[in-house]
Amino acid sequence: MPIATPFPGGTILGYPRIGRRRELKRALEARWAGRTTDAELEAASRALRLATVRRLVALGLDPADGSVPSSFSPYDQVLDAAVLLGAVPAADYFVAARGDGARPPLEMTKWFDTNYHYLVPEIGPDTPLTFADDAPVRWFAEAARPDDGGQAVVTRPVVVGPVTFLLLAKAAAGAPVGFRPLDRLDDAVAAYADLLAALGAAGAPWVQLDEPALVADTVTGHLAPGALAEAVTRAYATLTAVPGRPAILVAAPYGDLRGASGDHLAPLAASDVEAIAVDLVRGSAPTGLVPGLESKALVAGLVDGHNVWRADLAARLAQAARLQAATGTGAVAVGTSTSLLHVPHDVEDETWDGAAGRDPRLRDWLAFADQKVAEVVTLARGLAHGPGAVAEQIAAASAALADRAAAAGVVVPAVRERVARLGEADVARAPYRERAAAQAARLSLPPLPTTTIGSFPQTPEIRAARAAWARGALDDAAYEAAMRAEVARVVALQEELGLDVLVHGEPERNDMVQHFAERLDGFAVTAGGWVQSYGSRCVRPPILWGDVSRPAPLTVAWTRYAQSLTAKPVKGMLTGPVTILAWSFVRDDQPLGDTAAQVALALRDEVADLEAAGAAVVQVDEPALRELLPLRREDQRAYLDWAVRAFRLATAGAAPDTQVHTHLCYSEFGEVIDAIDGLDADVTSLEAARSRMEIVPQLRDAGYGRGIGPGVYDIHSPRVPSAGEVTELLRLAVRAIEPALVWVNPDCGLKTRGYAETTESLRHLVAAARAVRASL
Ligand code: MET
Numbered sequence: 058m059p060i061a062t063p064f065p066g067g068t069i070l071g072y073p074r075i076g077r078r079r080e081l082k083r084a085l086e087a088r089w090a091g092r093t094t095d096a097e098l099e100a101a102s103r104a105l106r107l108a109t110v111r112r113l114v115a116l117g118l119d120p121a122d123g124s125v126p127s128s129f130s131p132y133d134q135v136l137d138a139a140v141l142l143g144a145v146p147a148a149d150y151f152v153a154a155r156g157d158g159a160r161p162p163l164e165m166t167k168w169f170d171t172n173y174h175y176l177v178p179e180i181g182p183d184t185p186l187t188f189a190d191d192a193p194v195r196w197f198a199e200a201a202r203p204d205d206g207g208q209a210v211v212t213r214p215v216v217v218g219p220v221t222f223l224l225l226a227k228a229a230a231g232a233p234v235g236f237r238p239l240d241r242l243d244d245a246v247a248a249y250a251d252l253l254a255a256l257g258a259a260g261a262p263w264v265q266l267d268e269p270a271l272v273a274d275t276v277t278g279h280l281a282p283g284a285l286a287e288a289v290t291r292a293y294a295t296l297t298a299v300p301g302r303p304a305i306l307v308a309a310p311y312g313d314l315r316g317a318s319g320d321h322l323a324p325l326a327a328s329d330v331e332a333i334a335v336d337l338v339r340g341s342a343p344t345g346l347v348p349g350l351e352s353k354a355l356v357a358g359l360v361d362g363h364n365v366w367r368a369d370l371a372a373r374l375a376q377a378a379r380l381q382a383a384t385g386t387g388a389v390a391v392g393t394s395t396s397l398l399h400v401p402h403d404v405e406d407e408t409w410d411g412a413a414g415r416d417p418r419l420r421d422w423l424a425f426a427d428q429k430v431a432e433v434v435t436l437a438r439g440l441a442h443g444p445g446a447v448a449e450q451i452a453a454a455s456a457a458l459a460d461r462a463a464a465a466g467v468v469v470p471a472v473r474e475r476v477a478r479l480g481e482a483d484v485a486r487a488p489y490r491e492r493a494a495a496q497a498a499r500l501s502l503p504p505l506p507t508t509t510i511g512s513f514p515q516t517p518e519i520r521a522a523r524a525a526w527a528r529g530a531l532d533d534a535a536y537e538a539a540m541r542a543e544v545a546r547v548v549a550l551q552e553e554l555g556l557d558v559l560v561h562g563e564p565e566r567n568d569m570v571q572h573f574a575e576r577l578d579g580f581a582v583t584a585g586g587w588v589q590s591y592g593s594r595c596v597r598p599p600i601l602w603g604d605v606s607r608p609a610p611l612t613v614a615w616t617r618y619a620q621s622l623t624a625k626p627v628k629g630m631l632t633g634p635v636t637i638l639a640w641s642f643v644r645d646d647q648p649l650g651d652t653a654a655q656v657a658l659a660l661r662d663e664v665a666d667l668e669a670a671g672a673a674v675v676q677v678d679e680p681a682l683r684e685l686l687p688l689r690r691e692d693q694r695a696y697l698d699w700a701v702r703a704f705r706l707a708t709a710g711a712a713p714d715t716q717v718h719t720h721l722c723y724s725e726f727g728e729v730i731d732a733i734d735g736l737d738a739d740v741t742s743l744e745a746a747r748s749r750m751e752i753v754p755q756l757r758d759a760g761y762g763r764g765i766g767p768g769v770y771d772i773h774s775p776r777v778p779s780a781g782e783v784t785e786l787l788r789l790a791v792r793a794i795e796p797a798l799v800w801v802n803p804d805c806g807l808k809t810r811g812y813a814e815t816t817e818s819l820r821h822l823v824a825a826a827r828a829v830r831a832s833l
């Protein structure tokens with residue numbers, strides 16, 4: 058079957074939705090605060106949608122053929138799909154996202170291996186699944202037939218595909234045992250079929266259905282062999298049979314369609330969809346002829362949507378040119394590997410003035426969303442007309458790459474030599490029994506020692522002081538004095554509450570990764586490089602561009618000061634190497650494990666300085682250990698090996714009588730349980746309250762025999778748990794594992810909470826520890 062509707066030569070899979078000046082964030086927050094009406098929010102959203110698609114045309118995408126994605130979402134694309142299907146009523150959109158007095162929000166979790174969070178739909182046997190909301194049709198029509206006198210753009214609506222939607226959903230409460238949302242595939246597909254018919258009637262030439270679940274064993278691992286391929290085949294047989302539908306592009310970003318668990322390109326290629334987008338940054342190009350591909354366009358994801366580096370256009374163009382012959386595809390188009398959701402808008406929005414880590418050299422090395430659109434346009438033109446047509450752009454990209462490779466700081470021989478000299482002795486501490494005895498003698502803690510995870514509430518005063526300092530209204534001394542006063546207050550509060558191991562409260566940290574990035578060589582930070590984390594929340598990931606080293610101690614003064622105020626032990630608090638990488642843009646010119654080792658060595662020096670300053674307890678947080686877990690099972694072992702090694706490299710220099718803590722906060726521990734043990738920390742605190750301590754027997758069964766602090770209360774909500782509730786959870790823990798190993802702490806840091814609820818909750822935590830101690 059020939060391709061009826063030629064796929065555009067170049068496209069992107071999606072574009073940032075928050076707005077270059079975070080317009081959507083402001084519009085949402087104004088609405089939620091009651092300062093604006095629904096109509097005003099809709100007007101602001103519409104203006105943003107139109108400005109975005111027109112911007113993409115200005116950057117070179119074709120306005121008439123569906124090159125421009127319509128990838129807006131008011132809050133989250135998975136929630137949008139739930140509303141599209143009627144599983145969540147449109148009127149409850151923001152209730153599902155944020156909760157209200159009576160109803161809790163949907164659970165939120167990370168989208169594949171990114172730091173974007175989606176809302177987890179709840180689907181049961183009776184959940185409505187019909188075409189209930191026509192937002193994609195309305196957004197198509199508003200851009201194609203604008204009534205504001207501006208340019209018309211024929212967009213390509215982007216929707217989460219039916220298979221991925223159901224695989225990301227969880228079974229609704231009350232669903233029968235064994236029910237899985239994927240059991241409702243036929244119902245969901247019928248609703249998608251209605252959507253396609255409506256889009257076709259509205260004149261949409263193309264629609265994009267995102268099916269990243271096809272690259273992720275982390276999402277599909279529970280399915281019987283062949284079940285995923287069968288679901289894809291069934292879903293797309295129905296969808297391609299819809300009369301009058303748009304041509305269908307199925308996109309499979311974030312990894313490889315083919316892995317040890319199966320070949321998921323095959324069922325797509327065998328279906329009647331018109332185009333398939335593959336990720337050629339994380340995944341590999343199909344090798345050999347793929348049956349069915351001859352009648353389809355292959356959208357080659359050659360431009361990295363998940364990182365900020367300028368592409369090697371010469372190499373990418375050569376790769377694109379080889380693809381057609383290699384795969385026998387009907388046509389090759391150029392695309393991004395993923396949506397550009399994960400990168401900031403525009404390098405030119407940043408002031409690369411050398412101030413505050415904004416190294417001017419970086420400007421030429423980076424490509425944010427707009428630069429990536431231009432790269433796609435260049436590659437598409439080069440593919441259509443030959444490299445000569447884009448010789449100038451290719452030369453500029455090659456020159457920038459060469460400049461980056463040779464630039465001072467990218468390779469620092471002293472850092473490389475130190476990493477190369479490392480051996481097994483550098484990742485091994487004394488046997489745990491010996492350490493435990495030395496630590497017990499040094500710390501003399503009661504059974505069930507109480508502590509917190511590190512941060513205390515970031516009050517409006519703290520934030521105001523930091524903002525004033527950043528704009529120069531507060532000098533260094535005044536800022537430092539304000540933060541010291543906060544540390545003193547936090548220490549006094551913990552003493553009054555009767556906690557056993559204290560913290561300084563982290564008031565000086567804007568963010569647990571950025572704080573370190575700002576102080577380490579090899580990192581840059583941006584002033585406005587915002588990326589959506591979830592809903593209206595954005596983060597500014599640091600950019601790790603060079604070999605990492607520590608020019609001066611990072612945290613020691615704060616811990617030393619806090620320790621000077623109390624006779625109780627104060628924990629030194631560090632962010633671990635994997636988490637620093639996970640929440641930064643990382644370099645693409647060396648393996649991640651090598652970068653992790655460099656960061657680990659910088660932290661190792663910090664641990665040594667904390668010890669020298671008298672710290673008896675040091676905590677190295679690794680909340681992102683699970684997040685970077687590769688999507689394909691066959692890649693997970695190698696990752697966990699280097700991740701665990703990096704943690705040990707950071708911590709193994711500690712003396713036997715220095716107690717090393719770590720903290721992990723997410724609820725799916727499954728694949729990482731052995732790695733938790735492998736970290737060899739003396740004490741591990743974990744999120745556990747919502748799962749009612751489920752992790753404790755799991756760890757015991759895995760042979761874990763060191764200190765464990767299962768969180769006894771959930772810090773994600775302002776709710777204060779009663780002393781009785783905390784006692785009950787603690788009793789579950791001491792019944793499941795040797796009580797001598799158990800620590801008592803909240804689920805995570807307290808920085809997002811207020812003082813009133815924090816003080817109450819911690820009071821109950823200490824009371825519960827005392828009650829359970831008395832009964833041991
Ligand atoms: C996301 S884990 C947070 C750990 C950090 N020490 C804190 O308490 O905020």
Ligand SMILES: [Zn+2]
Nearest residue numbers: 680722805806
């Ligand atoms: Zn945490």
